[in-house]
Amino acid sequence: MPFGQLLVEGLAIGACYGLFATAVVIIYKTSEVVNFAQGEMAMFSTFVAFHILTIYEYPFWLAFILSMVFAILLGVLIEFLFLRPAKHPSILGLIVITLGAEMFLMGLAGWKWGAEQKFFSLPLNASVTYEPVKGMIVNQWAIAVFAVTAAIMLFLFLFFKYSKLGVAMRATQQNKHAAKIMGIRTERVFSFAWGFSSLIGAVAGMFFASRATLDPAYMMEPFMRAFAAAVLGGLMSIPGVIIGGGLLGLIENFFGYYFPHWKPIVAFIVIILVLCLRPSGLFARHYVKKV
Amino acid sequence: MDMKRDYYEDIRLFESGVVLFWTVALLLVLFTVPLYTPNYYVYLLNMILVHVILAVGLNILVGSTGQISLGHAGFFAIGAYGTALLMAKLQIPFVFAILAAAFIAAFFGFILGLPALRLEGPYLAIVSLGFGLTIMHIIGGVEAFGGRMGIKVPPLDLGIPQLGMAWVLKTDVQKYYLILVMTIVMVVGARNILKTRVGRSFVAIRDSDIAAEVIGVNLTVYKTLAFAVSAFYAGIAGGLFGFVLGFFDPFTFNLILSIIFLVMVVVGGLGTIVGGILGATLITYLQYALLKNIAEVPYLGEFLTALSKRWFTVVGLENFSGIAIGLIMIGIIIFEPLGMYGIWIRIKKYWRTWPF
Numbered sequence: 273m274p275f276g277q278l279l280v281e282g283l284a285i286g287a288c289y290g291l292f293a294t295a296v297v298i299i300y301k302t303s304e305v306v307n308f309a310q311g312e313m314a315m316f317s318t319f320v321a322f323h324i325l326t327i328y329e330y331p332f333w334l335a336f337i338l339s340m341v342f343a344i345l346l347g348v349l350i351e352f353l354f355l356r357p358a359k360h361p362s363i364l365g366l367i368v369i370t371l372g373a374e375m376f377l378m379g380l381a382g383w384k385w386g387a388e389q390k391f392f393s394l395p396l397n398a399s400v401t402y403e404p405v406k407g408m409i410v411n412q413w414a415i416a417v418f419a420v421t422a423a424i425m426l427f428l429f430l431f432f433k434y435s436k437l438g439v440a441m442r443a444t445q446q447n448k449h450a451a452k453i454m455g456i457r458t459e460r461v462f463s464f465a466w467g468f469s470s471l472i473g474a475v476a477g478m479f480f481a482s483r484a485t486l487d488p489a490y491m492m493e494p495f496m497r498a499f500a501a502a503v504l505g506g507l508m509s510i511p512g513v514i515i516g517g518g519l520l521g522l523i524e525n526f527f528g529y530y531f532p533h534w535k536p537i538v539a540f541i542v543i544i545l546v547l548c549l550r551p552s553g554l555f556a557r558h559y560v561k562k563v
Numbered sequence: 564m565d566m567k568r569d570y571y572e573d574i575r576l577f578e579s580g581v582v583l584f585w586t587v588a589l590l591l592v593l594f595t596v597p598l599y600t601p602n603y604y605v606y607l608l609n610m611i612l613v614h615v616i617l618a619v620g621l622n623i624l625v626g627s628t629g630q631i632s633l634g635h636a637g638f639f640a641i642g643a644y645g646t647a648l649l650m651a652k653l654q655i656p657f658v659f660a661i662l663a664a665a666f667i668a669a670f671f672g673f674i675l676g677l678p679a680l681r682l683e684g685p686y687l688a689i690v691s692l693g694f695g696l697t698i699m700h701i702i703g704g705v706e707a708f709g710g711r712m713g714i715k716v717p718p719l720d721l722g723i724p725q726l727g728m729a730w731v732l733k734t735d736v737q738k739y740y741l742i743l744v745m746t747i748v749m750v751v752g753a754r755n756i757l758k759t760r761v762g763r764s765f766v767a768i769r770d771s772d773i774a775a776e777v778i779g780v781n782l783t784v785y786k787t788l789a790f791a792v793s794a795f796y797a798g799i800a801g802g803l804f805g806f807v808l809g810f811f812d813p814f815t816f817n818l819i820l821s822i823i824f825l826v827m828v829v830v831g832g833l834g835t836i837v838g839g840i841l842g843a844t845l846i847t848y849l850q851y852a853l854l855k856n857i858a859e860v861p862y863l864g865e866f867l868t869a870l871s872k873r874w875f876t877v878v879g880l881e882n883f884s885g886i887a888i889g890l891i892m893i894g895i896i897i898f899e900p901l902g903m904y905g906i907w908i909r910i911k912k913y914w915r916t917w918p919f
Contacts, residue, residue, distance in 0.1 A: 306685035357897045363684040364631055365896045368829050371822050372892030379885025383875045387882070488882070492818065496696065499689055537700045540693030547690055548678045 276408035278525050284414035286521020287421040288479050290514040292498035293505070294428070295473035297513050300502075301445045302465040305366050309350065309373035311495030313470050314477030315488060316377050317343035319385055321478065322392050322486055332395045336478075340471055347470025348463045356459065381488040389485040394478060417479055421514070424472060428510055441465060493536065497524070500539040503546055574758045576751070593743055597736040605735040609807045611847045612739075612746045613800050618827040618843035619753045619836060620796020625825065626834030627757060628789040629769030630679055631688045634695030635824045638794040640816035641668040641698065642801025644708055651717040654724060665798030671698075672794025676787030695821050703813035713812025716805045742803050749796060754836050756792065765789050769834070819885075823850065826888060830895050832904025841903045846888070854884035 292314070299307045307313075321339035324330050330338075354373050358365060396412040403409050432438040443451040444461045452458050480494045497520060504516030520542060528535035567573045577583040597605050617639065624630050645664025649655045655663070678690050702708045719738060722728035732738050756762050764785045767775035776782050805811060823846060831842020858864045858880055871877045899905050 306688070354893050354897075361896055361900070364625070364829070364833075365900055367631065367685060367688055368825065368892050369896050371825070372889040372896075374889070375819075375822065375885045375892065376889030379882040379887075379889060382882030382885065383871070383879040386876050386879045496693065500693075503686075503689070533704055534700075537697045540697045543693050544678060544690055547682055547686055 276405065278529055279522070280408050280410055280414060282522040282525030283518055284410075284417050284521070285483075285525065286501070286518040287417050287514070288476055288483075288517070289494070289498045289501040289520055290517025291417075291421045291424065291479070292473060292476035292494060293502040293513045293517055294424070294510055295469040295476065296498060296502050297505075297507060297510060298465055298469040298472070300507050302441050303355075303462050305355065305370065307469070308367065308370040308495075309377060310469070310473050310498075311477075311491030312374045312377040312381075312488075313343070313346055313350065314473035314480075315486075315491040316346060316381055317470070317474035318392060318477040318481045318486060319381050319488075321474075322390060322481075323385070325392075340474060343470045343474035344467040347466035347468070350470075351463050351466035356462075378488050385488070387488060389487045389490075392478070392481040392486040394482040396482070413479070413483065420475060420479075424475070425510070425514060432510075437461075437464065496543075497539040500543045500546075503543050506552055576754070590747070594740075597739055602735055605739050606807070607848070607852055609735060609739055609742050609803075610851050611844050612742045613804045613807055614824075614827060614843040614847045615840050616746050616749045616803070617797050617800035617824060618831065618839040619750055620793045620800065621824055622828045622831070622834065622836070622839040623753060623756065623765065623796070624789050624793035625828050626832075626838065627762065627769060628765040628786070630786065630789060631684065631825075632675075632691040632790075632793070633688050633818070633821045633825060634675065634691035634693075634698075635793075635797050636816040636818070636820040637695035637698035638668040638672060638797035639801035639804065639820070639824075640702060640813070641671060641794075642798035643805035643811060643816075644702060644714070644801075645798065646802035647714055647716045647805045648708065650720075651714075656723045656725075657719060657721055661799060661802040664802050665795045668798025668801070669791040669795040672790040672792075672797075673787050675794070676790030679786055679790060680783060692818065692821065695816075696818060699813050699816055702816075709812070711812065711814075713810060713815075715810050716808075719806045738806060742807070745799065745803065749799060750836060750840065753796070753839075757836070761785070761788065766834075823888070826892050830891060830902050832902035832907075835904050837907075838902055838904035841907075845903065849887065849891075850884060854887055855881070857883050 292310075295314075296307060296310050299305055299310070317339050320342045321335050324335040324338055325332065328335075350373055354369055355366075358369060361369065394413070394416065396416055401409045401411045402415075432442060440451070440456045440461055441464070443454065443456055444458050448458055451461075476494075476498075477491060481490065484490060498517070501517035501520045502513050504519055505512030505514070506516075507513075520539065523542060524535065524538045527538050577586060596608065600608075617635065621632065621635055624632055642661075642664050645667050646657075646661045649660035649663055650657060675691060675694050679687055682690060703711050708714070719732045719741075720729055721732060721741070722730040732741060757765070764775065764780045767778070767780050768782065768785060768789075772782060772786075775785075808815070827842040827846045828839060829842070830846060831840065832838025853860070858868050867880060867883065868877065871880050895902060901908070
């Protein structure tokens with residue numbers, strides 16, 4: 273495969289990782305929970321879209337809107353039912369709760385739709401390609417990923433900068449108690465962050481599903497890679513995460529081209545190296561632990 | 564309520580005559596169980612004992628040292644593959660093979676402990692998770708390790724074949740006695756580690772690593788040591804697990820297994836030996852017996868089958884164990900973060916101080 277092709281492919285999959293990592297970061301930024309169930313929340317929403325498309329045979333745009341509504345409700349419900357009742361949980365406790373939610377959702381999806389692989393297709397044709405520059409072939413899937421990621425990034429930028437809710441979310445992240453004193457309903461902000469993150473995750477999940485196959489475990493590996501992207505970007509800044517996603521996509525694609533056998537472990541090596549050499553990520557400011 | 568008045572009271576193996584009595588009773592039951600139970604339950608008991616070794620070891624790391632590991636399936640795999648391959652390819656006797664495999668696992672634990680010096684909380688969880696998955700992929704990718712097809716374990720020969728002394732354990736009952744003896748040794752060993760200077764250093768690191776460093780605990784040594792000890796336990800458990808299964812492939816040691824291990828420790832009770840034993844027993848029983856055959860449980864099974872036919876798929880009912888274990892994980896953190904050991908303490912306190 274030529275260099276340009278690897279570059280475009282890597283950037284496209286990297287944008288997908290970045291998009292999904294954004295979902296992880298939104299939750300981590302507001303509530304300092306690393307959501308291990310993120311992948312399975314996206315998986316479940318994608319399965320709902322699949323169900324609406326195949327059983328009820330609704331048009332794609334309707335199925336998309338319905339599954340997005342479902343994704344928001346799912347995120348809000350998980351926060352409300354699983355995380356809110358826990359009183360002052362430790363970090364390990366939070367990890368166990370989100371892992372429990374992951375197991376729960378995976379089991380439920382396996383029970384409802386079975387473990388065999390299914391095909392989920394977006395109304396895009398991956399074989400329709402364009403060649404804007406010689407040697408760089410872009411297919412419709414990649415264009416859609418770039419467009420959606422750019423749109424969501426623009427929206428997030430405006431949202432966090434100008435909207436009241438976005439400012440409230442940033443305030444909650446900086447200091448939960450101070451935000452509460454200033455009249456922000458922090459619980460509601462958490463619910464919103466979870467719903468919002470679940471929605472972005474579901475969009476990314478649909479891109480991943482249309483690229484590979486749909487089964488209850490299909491989001492586990494993308495989640496790991498998205499987390500690697502988030503770690504590269506420092507887990508705190510959304511632009512950093514997108515750059516991290518792009519970098520990871522490129523590293524993985526080039527490495528995977530020369531050593532296809534070891535492609536699955538590139539992300540882990542990146543995570544381990546970044547965390548050992550620069551634990552605060554490539555873009556975040558240094559963080560000092562309070563005793 | 565359990566006031567320790569001197570050092571010897573703290574380090575003795577049995578807190579009181581009552582504990583001694585019940586421990587002896589439990590051991591008597593365990594040693595005679597194969598005489599009056601069908602073979603299938605002996606297999607289940609083997610599984611439980613193997614997981615007890617693992618959970619007790621993981622509890623040293625997670626409960627006593629406060630480090631999170633989502634990669635213990637990797638150490639478990641190193642133990643299983645190491646023992647089986649050393650015996651099959653190099654004809655090393657069982658006792659040395661399992662020890663060598665456990666020391667290899669401990670070495671990898673030391674390696675994983677190095678990033679842990681700089682990381683904590685969710686970051687450490689992710690690094691260990693990546694470590695476990697990397698081990699799985701490497702084993703699956705190298706043909707010498709059996710590749711994706713998996714390997715069959717050699718016969719469990721306790722003797723030294725080179726000297727013509729063969730003592731092959733064939734049945735589950737024979738393996739049961741071997742595993743039981745090793746479990747007792749490992750559990751007593753873990754308890755003694757926690758009562759020494761090393762164990763107290765672990766607990767000091769858990770409570771506050773900066774304070775521990777200030778009073779003179781060498782963080783580099785003790786954090787990596789905690790990982791190594793825990794990985795050693797996982798290696799021994801993995802080696803025995805291979806012989807219980809008879810055949811395994813890399814995907815046996817997936818991420819879900821690591822999560823299940825963590826659940827055992829959290830459900831049983833963090834930082835206590837009894838907690839590890841209780842959690843491993845409960846979760847292994849649920850995993851391999853109750854939830855696996857959920858459709859055959861009276862009433863509940865029929866209800867779930869009917870539910871599956873109406874709303875879900877019948878073939879997918881085997882995924883019910885994921886749902887149940889997920890809910891147990893969430894429930895234990897919400898309602899009883901100290902786990903089953905916490906429930907036991909609460910019951911004990913209630914009866915001790917009754918009617919107040």
